[in-house]
Amino acid sequence: QVQLKESGPGLVQPSQTLSLTCTVSGFSLTSYHVSWVRQPPGKGLEWMGVIWTGGSTAYNSLLKSRLSISRDTSKSQVFLKMNSLQTEDTATYYCARVGDGTYYPLYVMDAWGQGASVTVSS
């Protein structure tokens, strides 16, 4: 079945770089797009960016200068790197499978990981 699982450090110091990995199973990264979405504690959802099946990326303009999404298709892994972290980046970070418009519409997220809780603190 379709699964996504985020992994990474739970604590990052201010000004440092966050690195997260999303390991997927049950589908191929060359057949489905994958997005990252974050949720600060007790708050709403913010779309961060997407890596398309062809390997190109698109980012939320609010985060674009700090964010990088990449992948290793042989390992079925998608990576998120975000630099210059501040306390307001404290959130649960989710990776999610994105529709391609054939069944699910583009940008609709039909499967989500369990989330990785990240705290930015010294």
Place this chain on the structure above:
Amino acid sequence: DIQMTQSPASLSASLGETVTIECLASEDIYSNLAWYQQKPGKSPQLLIYYANSLNDGVPSRFSGSGSGTQYSLKINSLQSEDVSIYFCQQNYDSPPTFGAGTKLELK
């Protein structure tokens, strides 16, 4: 970016009741509207897409409607397992944006 305004922010209802959650887009999104359910401590799950298409496995007591800038999620015969936060999301334009959420509790 397209702004999504959800109402109410919170809602308390009794078992068996019918509840409705509204979502207003800042511009026409041509029914490119999805609803997600987030149970306490869990990740969001897709309920509805294209404003009114029920995702596989979602109970038929959930339904979506709307067009243009105004959309709604209706839950008939509220069950205890429906206690969740519900988010709308527009997928018409990038970046996809979410409403702030509606917290549904049992009365």
